[in-house]
Amino acid sequence: MLxxxxxxxxxxxVYLAEKYHEGPVxxxxxxxxxxxxKKFLExxxxxxxxxxxxxxxxxxxxxxxxxxxPADVNLMQIIRLMDGAIALLPxxxxxxxxxxxxxxxxxxxxxxxxxxxxxxETLRLLGGSTLDKILKREKILEGN
Amino acid sequence: MLxxxxxxxxxxxVYLAEKYHEGPVxxxxxxxxxxxxKKFLExxxxxxxxxxxxxxxxxxxxxxxxxxxPADVNLMQIIRLMDGAIALLPxxxxxxxxxxxxxxxxxxxxxxxxxxxxxxETLRLLGGSTLDKILKREKILEGN
DNA sequence: TTAAAGTCTATAGATATAATAGATTATTAA
DNA sequence: TTAATAATCTATTATATCTATAGACTTTAA
Numbered sequence: 077m078l079x080x081x082x083x084x085x086x087x088x089x090v091y092l093a094e095k096y097h098e099g100p101v102x103x104x105x106x107x108x109x110x111x112x113x114k115k116f117l118e119x120x121x122x123x124x125x126x127x128x129x130x131x132x133x134x135x136x137x138x139x140x141x142x143x144x145x146p147a148d149v150n151l152m153q154i155i156r157l158m159d160g161a162i163a164l165l166p167x168x169x170x171x172x173x174x175x176x177x178x179x180x181x182x183x184x185x186x187x188x189x190x191x192x193x194x195x196x197e198t199l200r201l202l203g204g205s206t207l208d209k210i211l212k213r214e215k216i217l218e219g220n
Numbered sequence: 221m222l223x224x225x226x227x228x229x230x231x232x233x234v235y236l237a238e239k240y241h242e243g244p245v246x247x248x249x250x251x252x253x254x255x256x257x258k259k260f261l262e263x264x265x266x267x268x269x270x271x272x273x274x275x276x277x278x279x280x281x282x283x284x285x286x287x288x289x290p291a292d293v294n295l296m297q298i299i300r301l302m303d304g305a306i307a308l309l310p311x312x313x314x315x316x317x318x319x320x321x322x323x324x325x326x327x328x329x330x331x332x333x334x335x336x337x338x339x340x341e342t343l344r345l346l347g348g349s350t351l352d353k354i355l356k357r358e359k360i361l362e363g364n
Numbered sequence: 365t366t367a368a369a370g371t372c373t374a375t376a377g378a379t380a381t382a383a384t385a386g387a388t389t390a391t392t393a394a
Numbered sequence: 395t396t397a398a399t400a401a402t403c404t405a406t407t408a409t410a411t412c413t414a415t416a417g418a419c420t421t422t423a424a
Binding site: 077078083084086087090110111112151155160161163164165166177178179181183184185186187189190193194197198201202205209210211212213214217218 | 221222227228230231234254255256295304305307308309310321322323325327328329330331333334337338341342345346349353354355356357358361362
């Protein structure tokens with residue numbers, strides 16, 4: 077399971093992708109529309125800003141906006157930023173690798189092999205899920 | 221990421237699958253071979269026994285053994301038992317579903333759609349990973 | 365009848381998650 | 395230039411979960 081922090085981040089980013097051409101959006105607005113605790117959302121957006129996913133503007137008429145194009149931000153990036161590893165086991169993680177105490181030989185471990193395949197498929201799907209595509213898919217589903 | 225509890229469970233089960241025809245195996249032996257804290261492993265095996273994945277025998281010559289055939293136990297079952305939901309979001313979980321506060325319409329939510337696909341692929345791969353296949357795959361990899 | 369091994373209950377410590385509070389800084393517009 | 399607005403930053407709290415351990419009890423085989 078993803079953390080709530082990560083889920084909130086994703087919803088906030090999709091919201092900001094919808095408003096990509098409308099200038100900075102207040103934290104307050106996102107928090108209300110998406111039912112996210114405002115102070116918690118503050119911390120999340122700040123982290124996304126420090127990671128150059130979002131930009132911000134202080135003061136009146138301030139707020140947050142997508143720093144990158146909606147087609148350039150995908151779920152894989154966001155999850156890695158918020159929650160860390162995507163793989164289910166440390167020994168198959170690309171970004172957070174840690175060796176396994178339990179297995180004698182990592183190269184031939186059948187468990188590692190199975191979870192490696194899960195990781196590959198997950199990364200393929202999450203990496204292909206851009207904010208752009210999520211919005212487009214939403215439009216299609218709403219059309220039915 | 222899976223919990224250590226779940227990782228330990230998987231390693232212990234694969235070990236017991238290797239010894240499927242050799243009668244009960246001591247906790248002590250599994251703990252030593254797989255470098256798992258013995259007392260923690262006790263609790264894990266007991267839980268697997270209560271779920272009818274393992275059987276046990278008390279006293280001298282006692283120990284744990286697979287209650288089901290190695291071909292009938294897969295990673296999906298084990299993860300659900302140990303860690304709960306496999307889906308990354310509660311709103312796409314089959315066994316631990318919870319509605320989402322953030323989205324207006326679950327049916328048309330693009331985020332939900334994306335994570336639904338991840339869940340489908342993950343379940344397909346984990347459901348197909350039986351103890352049997354894990355062992356066979358290990359043999360093949362060792363052959364190289 | 366004794367040693368070995370699983371069963372059960374309880375609990376402790378560490379870590380992560382989720383959320384909140386309040387002071388500070390930057391910006392805009394009047 | 396000043397008042398209002400909104401992000402920034404630091405600190406703190408509460409809760410939950412994870413990981414592991416302790417010890418008494420029960421069952422079984424030799």
